[in-house]
Amino acid sequence: MLIVITPGDPEGVGPEIVYKTLLARPTGIPRHARLLCIGAKEPFQRLGARLVEVPGVGASAPLPRTRSDEILFLSAPSAIGGRGQKSKQRFSLPGFQSGWSVETAARLVLGGVADAMVTGPISKERLQAGGYPYPGHTEMLASLCRKKQVTMMLANDQLRISLVTTHLALRDVSRAVTAREITRAVRHTVDSLREWLGIRRPRVAICALNPHAGESGLFGNEEIRVIAPTIRKLQKHYGDQAILQGPFPADTLFAKHVGARPIDRADAVVCMYHDQGLIPVKLLDFPRTVNVSLGLPIVRTSVDHGVAFDIAGSGKADPSSFQSALRLACEIASVRKETRK
Numbered sequence: 001m002l003i004v005i006t007p008g009d010p011e012g013v014g015p016e017i018v019y020k021t022l023l024a025r026p027t028g029i030p031r032h033a034r035l036l037c038i039g040a041k042e043p044f045q046r047l048g049a050r051l052v053e054v055p056g057v058g059a060s061a062p063l064p065r066t067r068s069d070e071i072l073f074l075s076a077p078s079a080i081g082g083r084g085q086k087s088k089q090r091f092s093l094p095g096f097q098s099g100w101s102v103e104t105a106a107r108l109v110l111g112g113v114a115d116a117m118v119t120g121p122i123s124k125e126r127l128q129a130g131g132y133p134y135p136g137h138t139e140m141l142a143s144l145c146r147k148k149q150v151t152m153m154l155a156n157d158q159l160r161i162s163l164v165t166t167h168l169a170l171r172d173v174s175r176a177v178t179a180r181e182i183t184r185a186v187r188h189t190v191d192s193l194r195e196w197l198g199i200r201r202p203r204v205a206i207c208a209l210n211p212h213a214g215e216s217g218l219f220g221n222e223e224i225r226v227i228a229p230t231i232r233k234l235q236k237h238y239g240d241q242a243i244l245q246g247p248f249p250a251d252t253l254f255a256k257h258v259g260a261r262p263i264d265r266a267d268a269v270v271c272m273y274h275d276q277g278l279i280p281v282k283l284l285d286f287p288r289t290v291n292v293s294l295g296l297p298i299v300r301t302s303v304d305h306g307v308a309f310d311i312a313g314s315g316k317a318d319p320s321s322f323q324s325a326l327r328l329a330c331e332i333a334s335v336r337k338e339t340r341k
Contacts, residue, residue: 015043164273207250
């Protein structure tokens with residue numbers, strides 16, 4: 001098993017959390033898993049990392065063995081080169097390096113050379129300044145994988161949530177909660193639980209949009225008009241292969257979820273908008289919450305936090321989220337290998 005890792009922006013906390021993780025080799029990472037870091041090498045050198053550099057990675061090129069204190073490393077270019085010379089635009093080197101690392105890692109997984117990728121935090125602004133015109137990781141990976149529809153999942157040991165809408169102003173959410181988008185989020189969630197985590201008959205709870213699930217139309221009719229009919233269609237589609245329930249008022253759903261025995265909880269909750277899902281999942285366990293991209297042909301997990309430029313280089317960065325992301329990537333990769341035998 002080969003897992004490729006991108007530390008994100010070289011001037012953020014990404015290199016530090018990756019270095020701490022690879023040096024500690026936390027529990028839950030299989031012994032046979034090879035970990036290849038792809039990024040700018042300068043931040044790791046400043047941290048005192050012992051790098052074993054590889055010139056390239058291919059299906060027939062064996063990777064060198066490493067000791068426990070060494071990191072297998074593929075270096076991002078240290079200069080932008082021809083990209084900056086083709087136009088008068090000045091490109092950001094850190095943004096270019098983080099974008100190049102993600103693109104290289106994705107191509108290795110798409111090509112079957114690697115089994116999964118784990119990404120550190122990037123600066124969206126600097127990514128674009130580096131010549132990669134994407135709002136973030138998800139959109140970039142969707143483009144590389146030629147997928148138009150991707151779903152964001154945030155997960156920890158207590159709760160998994162998927163989002164129907166992501167980064168939208170609240171005033172725009174109602175129009176964006178359509179049958180098509182709900183179907184996309186639910187199907188990506190159910191299919192990933194079955195195929196990636198080996199849950200044969202997943203239970204998925206689906207949130208309402210309005211307070212009290214609209215109170216029979218008193219506080220909004222999206223539940224009556226869109227959400228409930230879409231759930232019924234999806235229930236018919238999956239039959240006894242999945243248990244789909246809702247729409248539930250979000251305020252009571254999460255309270256009941258936390259109070260229930262783990263065996264009685266939903267395997268995932270589909271939420272209508274960003275904060276409806278991210279507030280409870282991060283409240284329960286922010287340090288160990290993982291971002292997972294659903295709907296892609298590759299496995300990609302990530303931290304759930306940003307670059308934290310303000311503490312970069314201070315030694316204060318917490319690697320917990322990255323460690324959890326790496327464990328989950330290994331778990332999914334292992335399940336996929338078993339199901340494909």
